[in-house]
Amino acid sequence: VASYTSLFKWNGFNFPDNYVGLDNYTRALADPVFLGDLRRGAVLIALSVLIQLPVSLALAMLLNQPLRGRALYRLLFFAPYVLSEVTTAVLFTLVFSPNRGLALGGEMFADPDQVIYALFLVISWKYFGFHMILMLAGRQAIPRELTEAATTDGAGPWQTFRHVTLPLLGPTIRVSLFLSVIGTIQLFDMVWVLTGGGPIHSSETMAVTMFQYGFRRFEVGYASAISIAMFLLSLIFALLYQRFVL
Structure with a gap:
């Protein structure tokens, strides 16, 4: 339906009859907002690739260690995703409200140059625990014998991670990506x-732009x-992912 109505100049009421062809697509390609x-x-x-996923991976590696209370830490880190x-x-x-929360956060959301980074902080807070759990599950699926063999051959913790753990975590990291x-x-x-x-x-x-034009401007x-x-x-990303990554 969307592919059909995209060929019309239509306000959503009655049946679309003002055919404009690909004008809506050329308009999008020239629209500075889009x-x-x-x-x-x-x-x-x-x-996400440079900060969120590496932080999630580091936490997964940390919480795979025999730490006291690690089950509680896993729960706390995963809780925002729920x-x-x-x-x-x-x-x-509420947290970034100038009156009741952190004024700095409120200033970031009001600044056109910083709001995208403030938004990223909120997104990361919600989703880093999800990626952490994925990578933790991937790490625990790696046979212990492989890392023990690397250690026996004289590999240090970083070498073991770099040459054994990280390659075997590749499929999990690609899913997160x-x-x-x-x-x-x-x-x-x-x-x-927000x-x-x-x-x-x-x-x-x-x-958001789609919603603005479709339900606010009709x-x-x-x-x-x-x-x-x-x-x-x-679709293009999924096909490229399937062709070159999987």
């Missing part, structure tokens, strides 16, 4: 509750074109 959505999505993906995105957004709205990218493309609830896409579109994602044809763009990006 292009900004692509850029911000790329920034969030890069931050919360819905809306609940998380409301929680951080895949989920991070697809989740970023579809990101909506948390952004909408910032509404502001200030001045500086925290909008493609899903430009359903253009919103449908954005939804198709989201689908195509997800």
Whole structure:
């Protein structure tokens, strides 16, 4: 349905009859807001790959050690993932409230140049525990005999991790990467509750832009074109992932 309505200039009422062909797609490619959505999505993906996933991996390795109370730590780190995105957004709205919370956080959400990084902090807080549990499960699936053999051959902790543990964790890390990218493309609830896409579109994602045009401005044809763009990006990434990663 979206692929059909994206070919029309349509406000969502009655039957679409104003056929415009690919005009909605060419409009998206020239729209600075949509292009900004692509850029911000790329920034969030890069931050996830460079910061969130390595931190999750480090915590997984740490909590795989025989630490006192490690089960409690695992529970505490995983707990934010259980919360819905809306609940998380409301929680951080209160935490960063200038009147009742951390003024610095409120300033970051009000700054067009910093809001995307503040948003990343909230996303990381919610999802790092999920990636940590994935990697911890992957680490525990590695036979102990392999790491013991490396140690017997004289390998130190870093060499064992670099040449034994990390390669065997490759499939798990790739799954985390895949989920991070697809989740970023579809990101909506948390952004909408936290910032509404502001200030001045500086925290909008493609899903937020689609919602704005489809349900606020009643430009359903253009919103449908954005939804198709989201689908195509997800499909292309999934195909490339299947072809070159799996």
